[in-house]
């Protein structure tokens with residue numbers, strides 16, 4: 324807490340790192356967390372887009388800095404955490420949103436697709452948490468929220484690598500919840516269903532499907548529609564905050580009932 328005050332100015336009470344902060348859900352998380360008491364580190368390999376998100380947060384009265392980083396590279400991630408803590412003085416929260424999808428069954432996916440999918444979705448979470456946890460511990464505890472997917476809980480067609488990687492995110496989160504509870508660190512997972520973001524559009528293109536038709540099919544779930552990024556951000560905000568002080572190891576599905 325004191326570190327945050329020194330590094331980010333007198334009013335910042337917490338420092339939160341959002342990976343994939345330039346993407347659809349990540350940007351919504353940044354917007355949702357933005358206030359003058361929260362210093363946001365917006366990390367993404369799309370550094371220009373991260374800069375735009377940070378600017379938007381600042382224009383709305385929040386505090387944010389962009390950080391360019393390929394989260395699949397151990398050295399990059401170490402430099403990222405050093406830079407964030409160097410800039411803001413401490414770290415209290417982490418939301419790992421970065422991820423990517425390559426649609427295909429195991430006969431369609433190449434070994435390179437498999438590796439890239441695991442690197443972006445699972446290695447990135449391991450590497451970021453590995454570098455962040457010592458800082459959270461030093462701050463006296465903190466909160467981690469990972470973003471998995473409904474497909475980390477129940478298989479979907481032609482997304483074999485993605486399903487496997489996201490299932491790994493769920494279990495990694497729960498393992499960290501157990502290991503780091505004594506340090507006052509809570510670790511929880513949000514499992515979204517189909518959400519209106521650039522990723523969903525890319526999936527339609529990868530499958531050679533018209534976007535409108537693809538979205539209509541994705542809406543076939545109990546609540547009858549796809550989700551909005553802000554609805555995922557609300558769940559992240561809850562799990563990161565003090566209202567979830569007794570919640571750890573939870574997997575919160577935010578999917579309009581899609582996994583029922």
Ligand SMILES: NC(=O)c1ccc[n+]([C@@H]2O[C@H](COP(=O)([O-])OP(=O)(O)OC[C@H]3O[C@@H](n4cnc5c(N)ncnc54)[C@H](O)[C@@H]3O)[C@@H](O)[C@H]2O)c1
Pocket residue numbers: 342343344345346347348349366367368369392393394395420421422423442443447470471472473514515516517518519520521522523
């Ligand atoms: N959109 C959906 O329907 C949906 C559903 C379930 C889960 N999710 C998950 O939500 C998260 C956010 O997805 P989104 O829909 O906002 O996608 P998106 O493509 O809009 O955003 C993902 C962001 O992650 C960044 N990223 C990916 N790999 C990275 C890496 N190695 N290093 C640095 N940055 C990297 C990308 O540059 C991008 O800005 C992902 O983990 C995704 O798997 C999305």
